[in-house]
Amino acid sequence: MRRVSILVGLVIIGIVVALGSGTPSAQPPPQKIVFALNWFPVGDHAAYWVALEKGYYRQRGLDVDMQNSKGSGDSIAKVDTGRADVGLADSAVVIASAARGTKVKVVGMVFDKSPLNFWSHKAAPITKPKDLEGKTVAAPPGDGQRQMFPAFARMHGIDQSKVTWVNVEPAAKPVAFGEKRVDAVADYTTGLPFYEKAAGKGNAVMLPWADHGFDMYSMSIIASEKTMKERG
Numbered sequence: 001m002r003r004v005s006i007l008v009g010l011v012i013i014g015i016v017v018a019l020g021s022g023t024p025s026a027q028p029p030p031q032k033i034v035f036a037l038n039w040f041p042v043g044d045h046a047a048y049w050v051a052l053e054k055g056y057y058r059q060r061g062l063d064v065d066m067q068n069s070k071g072s073g074d075s076i077a078k079v080d081t082g083r084a085d086v087g088l089a090d091s092a093v094v095i096a097s098a099a100r101g102t103k104v105k106v107v108g109m110v111f112d113k114s115p116l117n118f119w120s121h122k123a124a125p126i127t128k129p130k131d132l133e134g135k136t137v138a139a140p141p142g143d144g145q146r147q148m149f150p151a152f153a154r155m156h157g158i159d160q161s162k163v164t165w166v167n168v169e170p171a172a173k174p175v176a177f178g179e180k181r182v183d184a185v186a187d188y189t190t191g192l193p194f195y196e197k198a199a200g201k202g203n204a205v206m207l208p209w210a211d212h213g214f215d216m217y218s219m220s221i222i223a224s225e226k227t228m229k230e231r232g
Contacts, residue, residue: 030063031231036075036087038144038219040068040171044110044190045088070170071142073097076222080104085227090116090144091217092151105228108221115188115218116145116152116209119177119195125205126184129156129212135183138168138176145186145209152214174198 037045048066051057057064069075072089079087080102094106118137120126126135129152139146146165153160168176177185178198184207185195195204209215 028061030058030061033057033062033064033086034067034078034084035064036067036069036078036084038069038072038075038088038090041066042191043193044188044219068170069142070140071146072144073142073147076102076104077142079222079224079227082224082226085231086221086223088219089222090148091220092148093144094220094222096147103225104222105225106217106220107223107228109217110220111218113218114208114210114215115190116148116214117187117189117191118207119185119187119191120183120205120207121177121180121199122203122205124183126207127205129153129158129207131207132184133159133162136164136166137184137186138166138173138182139186140167140170143170143186149186152209155213177204 035048037048039045041049052064052066067078067084069078069087072093075084075087075089076094076097078084079089080097086107088110089104091106091109094104097104118126118132126132132153149163150160152158153163166176166182168182173185173187174191174194175198176182177195187195189206189208192204192206196202198204
């Protein structure tokens with residue numbers, strides 16, 4: 001019996017739930033699924049990796065290949081072009097990409113409160129949005145926060161021409177922060193352990209977007225219309 005959407009299964013904390021009759025031994029060979037993370041592996045991806053390592057996906061007839069990305073823009077591009085079957089991406093970036101013609105849909109929600117955030121040092125804290133003017137901020141071009149920043153800036157009257165973005169690889173964000181190569185880093189609030197490790201406990205200051213009026217659905221499971229039609 002055909003399983004109901006492999007996509008919805010990935011939403012359930014990374015453990016695929018099989019629908020239908022029969023035992024795993026009665027199922028056809030595992031389906032190959034490429035799952036594009038939005039980033040390199042971090043704590044909020046743990047459930048997906050646990051499911052992979054414990055064989056939960058394979059028990060349900062799925063051969064899952066986890067792949068890193070350089071932000072939501074990158075993971076969306078992979079899903080839209082068929083390089084990945086499903087992925088993780090910030091919902092706001094998915095919506096913006098749809099306006100540009102991508103055929104990607106949100107099929108499940110991971111974070112219903114936005115973890116978008118700017119990290120700064122306690123010695124030179126950024127405590128309100130306007131403080132970003134005149135500052136350097138690290139993030140790769142495909143980073144979801146960087147792509148959504150224009151909306152955040154308009155909300156708070158930030159002059160975007162006074163904010164300088166510095167390109168860094170995803171894994172290099174905490175390093176750039178610890179070495180004080182930039183004034184701030186755009187990264188999720190869930191990254192606290194990385195930034196305290198880089199700067200010392202108590203030295204990493206958060207500016208959560210959700211605390212400043214920009215609270216919306218955030219990280220989501222995505223799939224292309226083609227994948228949903230053919231494999232849903």
